[in-house]
Amino acid sequence: MQLRILGCSGGIGGVHRTTAMLLGERTLIDAGTGVGDLTYDELVRIDHVFLTHAHLDHIACLPMLIDTVFGARERPIVVHASQATLGVLHQHVFNWAVWPDFTVIPAADAAMLRFEPMETGECREVDGCRITALPALHTVPAVAYALDSGDATLVFSGDTADCAEFWQAVNAIPNLGTLIIETAFANREEALARLSRHFSPRLLLDALKQLARSDAVEILITHLKPADHALTMREVLESGADFRIARLEQGQIIRF
Numbered sequence: 001m002q003l004r005i006l007g008c009s010g011g012i013g014g015v016h017r018t019t020a021m022l023l024g025e026r027t028l029i030d031a032g033t034g035v036g037d038l039t040y041d042e043l044v045r046i047d048h049v050f051l052t053h054a055h056l057d058h059i060a061c062l063p064m065l066i067d068t069v070f071g072a073r074e075r076p077i078v079v080h081a082s083q084a085t086l087g088v089l090h091q092h093v094f095n096w097a098v099w100p101d102f103t104v105i106p107a108a109d110a111a112m113l114r115f116e117p118m119e120t121g122e123c124r125e126v127d128g129c130r131i132t133a134l135p136a137l138h139t140v141p142a143v144a145y146a147l148d149s150g151d152a153t154l155v156f157s158g159d160t161a162d163c164a165e166f167w168q169a170v171n172a173i174p175n176l177g178t179l180i181i182e183t184a185f186a187n188r189e190e191a192l193a194r195l196s197r198h199f200s201p202r203l204l205l206d207a208l209k210q211l212a213r214s215d216a217v218e219i220l221i222t223h224l225k226p227a228d229h230a231l232t233m234r235e236v237l238e239s240g241a242d243f244r245i246a247r248l249e250q251g252q253i254i255r256f
């Protein structure tokens, strides 16, 4: 299985794209602005979108994706997310005011966008990869995802602050090989990190003490806010010397 990083920034500007990853050829994990770099043919192939939460930087391209591929597809795009996240999308995005409600277009019983509630602990299988929602803690309902190819599992934290249930779930994965985890803010913004339920390097390294078998896990840092991205990564590397840590890169392909 492969995961292609379409966007992994906490913001926009220049080359920065917000969170979106392509799992195999037809599954998106989050739908931030990185989706906009896919070709039309690649967009048409997407059958599934798994969302961590409803914040704009993780869903920005979903409305335009469905409109772009609508006429070229015969089956719906299925959006998997918690009921809470789907409720927000329905009420605030696909509400005929911000965007048409593609969950009833062209008809309620033949819609081109299908919402499939998926709560923490639930698992879906796509192309042989088992995708499980894990607990996360953000300012809005949020999940992380474990992607198990059969050979190895990659965990993506989504946006989260420290969360004991997340580490319990992660430590129960026997074949964990990669952990993509966010660090949005530099240490000088720790107050904002706490307020907005993100990690700063100090908060991350404190939380990583809960990771069992850390020597077997490659840790990739995502969601750096553009203002301080270099500083934040430097702080992570300086304090995280005991771990195998690197920056997640846009365009990176992870095989697992």
Ligand SMILES: Nc1ncnc2c1ncn2[C@@H]1O[C@@H]2COP(=O)(O)O[C@H]2[C@H]1O
Residues within 6 Å of the ligand: 010, 055, 057, 139, 159, 184, 195, 196, 197
């Ligand atoms: N008081 C606040 N609470 C939450 N988010 C905030 C606040 N002030 C600014 N923000 C920003 O709003 C952003 C919303 O998306 P993020 O969670 O990625 O990151 C958040 C912060 O960068």
